[in-house]
Amino acid sequence: DARVTQTPRDKVTEMGQEVTMRCQPILGHNTVFWYRQTMMQGLELLAYFRNRAPLDDSGMPKDRFSAEMPDATLATLKIQPSEPRDSAVYFCASGFYNEQFFGPGTRLTVL
Template sequence: NAGVIQTPRHKVTGKGQEATLWCEPISGHSAVFWYRQTIVQGLEFLTYFRNQAPIDDSGMPKERFSAQMPNQSHSTLKIQSTQPQDSAVYLCASSHSYEQYFGPGTRLTVL
């Protein structure tokens, strides 16, 4: 069991560019969650999918952020026109019931 896999581990973009982050959940887990971690705000929920369907995106900035889960083996988080305030560690987690298991995160730096 490789755990939750996130790629890339680090990404640097210029202001205004697009960033796509990838997550591969643990095999057999039906739910995938995206969180964001910054020093100032701490850990914040963004969105989650259950059985590939979007369930709750209440934490997603309405503009520029979107998430998809095209199949049960991966999810993507896309940020359009990145801004410096988007710099953070983006964490993906998966779950088959209650306990959530986190990946190593993608550190996004927007210059």
């Protein structure tokens, strides 16, 4: 049963700390998306990759967020330094042929 995996599932950290979230897309899917979910903004795109190349990261605060795909089996989202307003659920989604499958999300709490 192919599925997207994300780690960690939950993360509590203090303001100013670095946070790294990881995603393993479904094998064979060539597009990876990072979304953020908050009560106020709902689900919004942060960045996405196709064949490991970044296509759009306009949704990310550039000064503190970075997204990479070191290889086809791993996507990372880093926040440095983290701030309380970054508290949210971060989803990775794996896409193929106009269909996206979501990972379980990482719930980030920044104190």
